[in-house]
Amino acid sequence: MSAADESTSPRPAAEAxxxxxxxxxxxxxxxxKVWARTLRIEIADADRAALGRRDIPISLVIWHNRLFMGAECVRRYRGGKPFHGLISASKDGAWLVGFFQMMGIRAIRGSSSWGAREAANAMIEASRQGNDLGITPDGPRGPCYEFKPGGLIIARRAHTPLLLVGMEFDGPVKQLRSWDRFIIPCPFSRMVLRCRQVLPSELPKDRQAAIDELTRQMTELNGTRH
Structure with a gap:
């Protein structure tokens, strides 16, 4: 999720x-989809309960390079509940939109380059209607693992808990030559899934201090291997 600042340039059509x-x-x-379903996910009972909680909408936070398994985690643990993700309006984003639609995830198109305010408002409205949100705080173009303020802004305005998600892979993975070194675990390998709920009210009021704390927790949850 990129910073929710309105672009002054004309708004082009989203690529499809x-x-x-x-x-x-x-x-x-x-x-x-078949590939992802071969993977063994290990998750503690408390994390499973937090991830599967459905009585309130959440903002699911995941690093951009773990989106491959992010879609599978939504299907396994939050399947059937409306889920919206912010995806770039670029051609690359269009491919991601198509894949996520197959997984039951609805796309809101926008980025920091243009349409950011409209996209942020659409995400907030979706949350207020009881839907989950997906936030990649270092997307859509990085730098990798740099938590941008947009996701925090949306969660605070929507009054939703942030569910921070960590994925650590035990076994060989394929990392693409993209800006985020996108991770695709090998079939039948194992992944440890962790999550932690953070209420916006629990974070420091200062935005940068809050971002630093969220970055620290995301780093802790995801380990240091990838």
């Missing part, structure tokens, strides 16, 4: 996948 690309996306998405 069309024609043969949709067939390719369906084939690729189907393969990735």
């Amino acid at each position: 996948i069309v024609g043969r690309q949709r067939i390719l996306l369906w084939l690729l998405g189907s393969l990735l």
